[in-house]
Amino acid sequence: MYLSVNWLKDWLKLPKDLTAEKLAHDLTMSTVEVEEVIDQAASLAGVLVGKIKEIAPHPDADRLQVCQVDLGSRVDQIVCGGSNLSKGMLVAVATVGSKVKWHGEGELVTLEKVKIRGIESHGMIAAASEIGLNNLFPAKSDKEILDLTDLSLKVGADLSQALQLNDFIIDIDNKSINHRPDLWGQYGLAREVAAIYRLTLADYQVAPLKEADEMKLKVSVKDKDKCFRYLGLVIKNVKVEPSPLWLKNRLQAVGLRPINNIVDVTNYIMYELGQPMHAFDARMIEGPEIQVVSAKKGEKFITLDGTKRRLNENCLMIADSKKYVAVAGIMGGQNSEISSDTETVILESANFLASNIRRSSGFLALRSESSARFEKSLDPVLAELAIRKAAELILSLNDEAYVASRLQDINYNPFKEINLEVPETLINSRFGVEIPTKEIKDILTRLQFQVEYKNQTFFIKVPTFRATKDISIPEDIVEEVARIYGYDNIKSSLPAVFLQAPHTDVAHQVLKDLKFWMSLFQGYSEAYTYPFTNLPWVEKLHLSLNDHVKVKNTISLDQAYLNLSLLPNLLAKAEENFRFFDNIKIFEIDRTFDKKHKSVYHTDPSKKKYLPLQDKHFAGLEVSVDTGQATFLRIKGLWESLADYFGIKLSFEKNENVFSSLVYDIKTQDVTLGQFGLLKNDLFNSGPSKVQVAWWSVNFSVLVKYINQNMIYTPLPKFPSMQRDLAIVVAEDILWEDLMKEIIKISPLLVNLEPFDVFTGHGVPEGKKSIAFHLEFRSTDKTLESADVELIMKQILAVLNKKFDSQLR
């Protein structure tokens, strides 16, 4: 939304020393967010009105011409490629040092004196788009330069002066006025400026309307829940032609393209009052009769922009007795638009249910200046003001035109008068500082609230233009006072609070600890991936899509389903990284989404429904050029040391799945927390290299519950231990796990058992392997003698020999 400072001056006497920058700053601090200030004259600095005196062909370029251009005080030579150059033509000359956009695109460029194919050229003869005037002067082709001949301007004058383009434009961020329907027009902004600077705001003047009975316009609203007000008026004898310069300039200032003196008036009113309007060519309206009705699903309608649109039952339509002529509040129809031979127009000024405009324009994928305003919930009072002002303007631009009907007004305004009782203490306690009563009253009065003060309470009547949704509770009044009083005037002080026991979130603490442990100790890097799963990997991992939560409103397969597991994305990331790294260690901890199970989170306070399970998962993988055994054992080791570090008793139980050559369940107290394993080799795309991918995926939310938070120390041993090593030869398929189970059964004195060497080959018979391991013995009540240990060692050898047919090496 653009604010024109010149336009403001219609109703305000601005202080002489008020610069546009200061105004922009003060608006930002009290009302809206300003993006930038545009100085029209500055952007046209150095652009002069010139008259072409002579034209000669360029000796070395077919499409260029060499012009002698009269600039009043001098004559400059300029090389130009414009297709419409002629002798005596008035043109816009961007002199050396001025800024232009080459061919209307890209950044601004400062002009220098140059030689073009050997001929000196002082600046350029500009096309409208090159100096930002393409709205005012649309070009028929991009070769065309701006022709000012018809405007009979003074040769040598600054173009900005000659065209009266001396405005300052304040660009306001639309997001910051979403909640302020009253600020979508210049007059509403003038009201704010008046309040900020304590200026007198002139009333909005409208000339009396001379109604007539020559034509009868019938208006009916069939759907009063969606249309709160509809005003219609017929004006005859208009002559459609370009608008005068002052009107074009105002439209130029707010970024609109002038079209003709009818459409421009409706746009002008929209930007002045914030009230969108529409003008129909009365020839195309049967009756003339206007009906406001809801469309039927599946019906089609061609809007002004020439697009055929499919409607639904929410779309509110403007119709005559036979057909639709506009989508209410969004866009007019092609079948009834103003054309150059229009003589009779029907003006529309209406008010529609904001939410329905929003919903319909969303459904139609059609956002317009009009819908942007209606969906903010406009004040129905504005509609009448707007149509009266529009009639006045159209008549003033068309000498022959006259009002040919009565002003039809169907009014179902649902907005009630809002009266608020605001205790003075509420305002002061929210501020934390006392504002004088008089000051509060003054601020509210400046904002056009009606205020009475009794018993330390303000009794406030909200003006209609703020009463459609913006102001409804006492806290809204606090904001009004605060922003005008100035947030800078608030004294800041730290809150005084009672000490409370801190809330501790063990899971959060463990998660942080785990992340640092993974990166600092385990050498893993933390990847963040999207919440949307990777479908190719979902397929490779044989995860069921039925268990995944589906995204409803996306079309891209990359965003179709939420992660059920973190692995698909991590595997995809690993493949991407493999181009640059042959050893990859990444992990991620975040929520996954499980459609088939419920979480503890209720959907609303009734607690009847619960959201899908969304536990945090902890997954990771290592891609390595090492052997499968080494890679696998590193992941297993990671889980063993994690168990040690976090004080959690884990056991690993062999399992299987379709995508892994080896899988173990990670369990604690009979609860399965997750798995780790070795990916089947052919699933991972590593180009010509042979790699191993070991992975894990664990439910962190469950894991964290089993972490020992009460670790206590074990007293140091009182007696020394005895160590022995043993090497045996057994059949190759015997597992260490099985040997271990037998050995530890033999004696309670065995406190530690650890393999340190496994090998086959040289010195070991075919089909056999050698396993060497450390044994440590200790008693809690005496120092062991060698004889004690030798006895146990003999038993161990005997048992191993019996059960596994082992031989001592």
Next chain:
Amino acid sequence: MEVKLQNLKNTILKELAEIKDSQLLADLKNKYLGRKGELNEILKALKDLSDLEKPRIGKLANEIKQELAEVFAQAESAFNPNKQTNFNFDASLPGTKKEIGHLNPSTIVQYEIEEAFLAMGFAVYDGPQLESDYYNFTALNIPADHPARDTQDTFWLEGDNLLRTHTSNLQVRMLEKYGAPFRGIFPGRVFRYESTDASHDHTFYQLEGLMVDKNINIGNLIATMRTLLSSVFKREVDVRLRPGFFPFVEPAFEMDIKCLVCGGQGCSVCKQSGWVELMPCGMVHPKVLEAGGLDPKVYSGFAFGLGLTRMAMMKYRIDDIRLLQSGDLRFLKQF
């Protein structure tokens, strides 16, 4: 006995002189000075001596024992395998580094900021990312068809749920669960259905803060944020409020921070204004307090939403937001 002791001493010294390695030295020490060694054997006979001789011989025995201990200590030190003096490698080679992993920069920044809040008594809370319409919108005074929903384009999910568009979804959940007084932050991942480019991603991180108590006012919000931000940025910062609009706070503010690059003088970072937009905030809307089961006549509070992703980008001058979610090790290994 005296002679025995002297002989033993001489034998030991003689044998010691011929010792060539540490193992033999240890054996020798064990043989003579060990618990069952020869010296102890001789000393066992001390108890049989007359009371007259006991003190003298005892003293002598101790002296010899001590002398021998010293000699052995000397010999041991001579044979110490760690006593390497030759130094023949290239110390100018690069040091041997242990490979460490890397946290996502967003994680690093999140934990840094959490520290500052924890010190001010704000605890960290967590909640769902897959959220209901109620907690993400309705409970926050954003009913269906509210235009504010436009600025937060939403990923809608089957079952009428959605991916939360902001961490504000936890405001009402936490008030329902913990009541007042409440002081907490909710860092986490949020989602907007929009197309991505170098400065927009559909997935990013926020850190929401909420404080509710009796008599909380706008001045408290300013002072708390100034203190917290000074701690986050590790220097004194200045902040200012200006009007903003968010349906779940009233009044609503945009909080600007005085430009840390130019100190408010005006530079390219702050677009010559001296201030940089930092975060939306405001006083908790009475409807939000009510939704959380609190009486807005008794309690008031403030809420704010810090852009964690933006903070990380500012800190490390990351110019493409998508890198944060890329999992690209060339990027991650820098942190």
